[in-house]
Amino acid sequence: MVSRPVTALRLETDPDTCAGAGQCVRAAPDLFDQDDDGLVVLLRAHVPPEARERALTAADWCPSGAVTAHDPS
Template identity: 40%
Template sequence: MRIQADREACIGAGNCVLAAEDVFDQDDDAVVLVLQEEPSADQVGEVRNAVAQCPSGALKLVDD
C-alpha cells in the first residue's frame, strides 16, 4: 500500500498530521508532506483515518 498526496488539492487543514503524525507533516505553507510513502502495518489504521478525514480529498491509498 502506498500513499498519494495531491499537494495542489490540499487546503492545509492538518487533519492528516493529527491522525498520523509519523506519516504526514506540513510545509511552511501548510501543504501536506508525506513522510512515509509506504506505511508500516501498524500505521495502516491511522493512515486510513487520515485519508478519510481529509476535507479536500487530497490523500489516497493505492494498493501496489
C-alpha cells in the first residue's frame, strides 16, 4: 500500500482468493467487473490519479484480500 497523496496506483487481483462478494464493483465499476461465475475481473491495472480513491476503497472493501493496490513500478 502507498500513502503519497496524489499519484497513480497499480492494481492486482487474484481470482483464486476472490469470494465473489462484488465489493470492488460497487466501489469502482470503472476498474472492476465480475465474470458470470461472480469472480473478479480487473478492467484496468494501472489506475490514473483521478480513480485512486475508488481503487483504494475497492481494496479496503474486498473481504477476501483478492484486490490489492501497489505503487506503480
